[in-house]
Amino acid sequence: MSDREIFIFAENDCGSIGSVYFELLAKAYEINKAYTSLDGAPARICAVTVGNADENAIKSLADSGADAVYSIRHSKLGVYNPAVYSEAVAQLCKKEKPFIFLFGSTAMGTEIAPTLGVKLHTGVSAHCVDLRVDDDGAFVQDVPAFGGKVIGEILTPDTLPQIATVKPGLFQSAGFESKDAEIIEFTPDLNDFATDGIVLKDVHIKEHDSLPVEKAEVIICGGFGMGCDENWELLEKVAGYFEHSAVGCTRPALDENWADDDGSMIGTSGKTVRPKLYIGAGISGAMHHVCGISDAGLIISINKDENADIFKVSDIKVAGDAVKILTALEARLSQE
Amino acid sequence: MNIGVLVKPVPDPEQYNSITIDPETKRLDRAGAPSIVNPADKSAVEAALQLKEQIGGTVTVFAMAPPDGREKLMEVLAMGADEAVLASDRAFGGADTLATSYTLVKAIRKKEEVSGPFDLIIAGNESADGATGHVPTQVGEQLGYNHLSSITKIISVDDTNPAFLTVLQKYENGRNEFIIKLPAVLGVTRDISKPRYTSAMGVIRAKKKPFEIYDCETLEPDMSRIGVDGSPTKAGAIFTPDTGRKSEEIKGRPEEIAEELLKRIKASGVGIVSGGGCRE
Ligand SMILES: Cc1cc2nc3c(=O)[nH]c(=O)nc-3n(C[C@H](O)[C@H](O)[C@H](O)COP(=O)(O)OP(=O)(O)OC[C@H]3O[C@@H](n4cnc5c(N)ncnc54)[C@H](O)[C@@H]3O)c2cc1C
Numbered sequence: 001m002s003d004r005e006i007f008i009f010a011e012n013d014c015g016s017i018g019s020v021y022f023e024l025l026a027k028a029y030e031i032n033k034a035y036t037s038l039d040g041a042p043a044r045i046c047a048v049t050v051g052n053a054d055e056n057a058i059k060s061l062a063d064s065g066a067d068a069v070y071s072i073r074h075s076k077l078g079v080y081n082p083a084v085y086s087e088a089v090a091q092l093c094k095k096e097k098p099f100i101f102l103f104g105s106t107a108m109g110t111e112i113a114p115t116l117g118v119k120l121h122t123g124v125s126a127h128c129v130d131l132r133v134d135d136d137g138a139f140v141q142d143v144p145a146f147g148g149k150v151i152g153e154i155l156t157p158d159t160l161p162q163i164a165t166v167k168p169g170l171f172q173s174a175g176f177e178s179k180d181a182e183i184i185e186f187t188p189d190l191n192d193f194a195t196d197g198i199v200l201k202d203v204h205i206k207e208h209d210s211l212p213v214e215k216a217e218v219i220i221c222g223g224f225g226m227g228c229d230e231n232w233e234l235l236e237k238v239a240g241y242f243e244h245s246a247v248g249c250t251r252p253a254l255d256e257n258w259a260d261d262d263g264s265m266i267g268t269s270g271k272t273v274r275p276k277l278y279i280g281a282g283i284s285g286a287m288h289h290v291c292g293i294s295d296a297g298l299i300i301s302i303n304k305d306e307n308a309d310i311f312k313v314s315d316i317k318v319a320g321d322a323v324k325i326l327t328a329l330e331a332r333l334s335q336e
Numbered sequence: 337m338n339i340g341v342l343v344k345p346v347p348d349p350e351q352y353n354s355i356t357i358d359p360e361t362k363r364l365d366r367a368g369a370p371s372i373v374n375p376a377d378k379s380a381v382e383a384a385l386q387l388k389e390q391i392g393g394t395v396t397v398f399a400m401a402p403p404d405g406r407e408k409l410m411e412v413l414a415m416g417a418d419e420a421v422l423a424s425d426r427a428f429g430g431a432d433t434l435a436t437s438y439t440l441v442k443a444i445r446k447k448e449e450v451s452g453p454f455d456l457i458i459a460g461n462e463s464a465d466g467a468t469g470h471v472p473t474q475v476g477e478q479l480g481y482n483h484l485s486s487i488t489k490i491i492s493v494d495d496t497n498p499a500f501l502t503v504l505q506k507y508e509n510g511r512n513e514f515i516i517k518l519p520a521v522l523g524v525t526r527d528i529s530k531p532r533y534t535s536a537m538g539v540i541r542a543k544k545k546p547f548e549i550y551d552c553e554t555l556e557p558d559m560s561r562i563g564v565d566g567s568p569t570k571a572g573a574i575f576t577p578d579t580g581r582k583s584e585e586i587k588g589r590p591e592e593i594a595e596e597l598l599k600r601i602k603a604s605g606v607g608i609v610s611g612g613g614c615r616e
């Protein structure tokens with residue numbers, strides 16, 4: 001067995017595995033390839049699930065292309081409790097001593113990963129935009145600073161595991177052949193671990209009546225420059241002319257309540273998206289927003305300020321009033 | 337309820353687009369961006385002040401920063417916080433989240449020796465510059481307190497002994513509602529509250545409020561756990577990613593622009609719905 005194990009945290013939500021697992025898996029394959037070509041010793045890629053995953057979830061992990069699946073099970077893991085989950089995962093790490101541990105920067109991942117950092121006294125890098133292996137075999141984690149304006153290389157040279165979190169949507173998933181992964185059950189010792197500190201009382205699921213931005217092929221995105229509620233409706237209308245479309249927003253637009261779903265915000269505190277087409281209207285181009293669209297196909301921006309920063313990251317620039325341009329575009333689309 | 341709030345001075349996010357890296361020295365040029373109180377931390381202070389107004393207690397603000405961090409703490413004292421602690425020493429510099437949170441925990445413990453234990457520590461969910469969001473969690477874990485991050489709302493306070501808070505946590509599909517037992521640490525998003533404006537009176541009062549500066553001598557930390565040496569992650573090279581695109585300008589009357597845009601849009605391979613209204 002290889003002494004390099006790459007663990008990937010697999011969140012399961014009612015029997016289905018969160019998409020970021022598959023994105024991390026694709027990256028783990030790349031890392032593995034780099035190590036293999038460097039010293040001929042391939043890593044073992046292992047999915048880790050916690051919280052008594054059901055048969056479907058385990059099966060989809062076992063078929064995902066991972067070498068092994070660790071299924072952490074205990075009666076105290078039935079309901080999500082970050083403290084107990086973290087303890088369970090820490091116990092697995094103490095036993096298996098993984099080399100790298102990857103998490104999605106989800107609500108769950110961003111609680112468990114830093115907690116593990118304390119429990120195992122190791123480094124955790126956050127919201128990595130790339131993960132790679134350098135010529136000396138070091139695991140390099142590229143983290144964004146200042147909203148993504150600057151990228152810094154992070155190394156965790158002396159402690160294991162090297163923990164990194166990655167935002168969902170940032171890496172692209174790929175299909176891998178099933179390796180019919182070995183399923184390893186792990187039962188943590190939680191008998192004396194108090195569970196009453198944090199109790200999940202209820203889950204309020206937000207129903208989406210439209211396609212979420214991270215799944216959309218076309219995003220019509222509005223910023224503070226849209227000016228008012230009525231103008232905002234124009235975005236909805238234009239989006240209506242495209243298949244698989246969604247309306248996205250910046251933070252000020254959300255603050256103004258023009259957009260009502262915080263899940264449609266794009267950027268540092270919001271989603272990372274990769275649509276085929278992104279049209280941005282009345283958006284200045286702050287790093288905290290544009291870091292979320294760098295992998296978009298065609299980027300068209302409309303801003304009345306000729307020198308707006310958004311133009312620098314756009315394929316097509318339209319310097320003008322967003323309402324006038326979008327109204328004309330809508331009129332033209334209606335003739336199609 | 338005795339509440340501590342973690343406050344980080346950060347370069348003003350409005351200026352991040354002008355930050356560059358000197359090609360010669362490879363050093364960061366912050367383009368003279370002034371420091372502000374991290375936006376989410378102002379919301380954290382506001383949430384603490386509201387809790388205090390509701391059930392009584394004190395609000396103490398903590399920062400680990402160079403000496404000029406004092407000004408930023410004065411700003412939140414002016415908002416209404418009661419006391420401030422600045423952990424400042426050259427040896428604290430270059431810390432990653434683990435070493436930062438260790439140092440903040442030492443400062444919290446030191447303050448507790450004189451002021452009694454804290455029931456609740458509130459932090460911003462993420463800082464504008466580093467934005468790891470890991471410090472609140474790692475402070476909570478090292479204090480041995482219950483902790484939750486991504487909190488958007490404190491729904492209710494059960495001020496019995498032990499005390500509990502009911503809170504909402506933002507997650508991918510909506511909100512989780514948790515009951516958390518105090519003492520606890522919460523990482524809160526800007527949704528938690530809108531920071532109040534500072535009055536002139538507040539600024540004057542702030543000058544008389546207790547302000548302590550803790551250095552290495554006061555905190556007596558394990559030197560292997562602070563600063564660069566105490567950080568398991570090491571920072572390597574920095575660079576600015578190339579996100580630039582060609583920015584080809586389309587000009588004309590709105591109808592002409594629309595015509596040209598449609599051509600480009602069609603070439604991008606997206607599907608157009610005749611008659612529109614596809615999202616209704
Ligand atoms: C820690 C942190 C995290 C953040 N995370 C996010 C995030 O995830 N997503 C996000 O979006 N922001 C985020 N922000 C905020 C971000 O820094 C910017 O403030 C925000 O993106 C600006 O939004 P905007 O472009 O809509 O507004 P503004 O910056 O106010 O820009 C409005 C633009 O509209 C133009 N305009 C005005 N009128 C018209 C008109 N009639 N026609 C055409 N153009 C017009 C103006 O020229 C201007 O350029 C974050 C900030 C911090 C500190």
Ligand SMILES: Nc1ncnc2c1ncn2[C@@H]1O[C@H](COP(=O)(O)O)[C@@H](O)[C@H]1O
Nearest residue numbers: 342400459460462463467468469470471
């Ligand atoms: N040096 C610091 N001093 C005080 N509080 C801090 C410091 N660093 C981080 N914090 C707190 O932790 C939160 C999250 O920061 P970060 O983990 O850097 O994203 C901030 O919003 C602050 O409340």
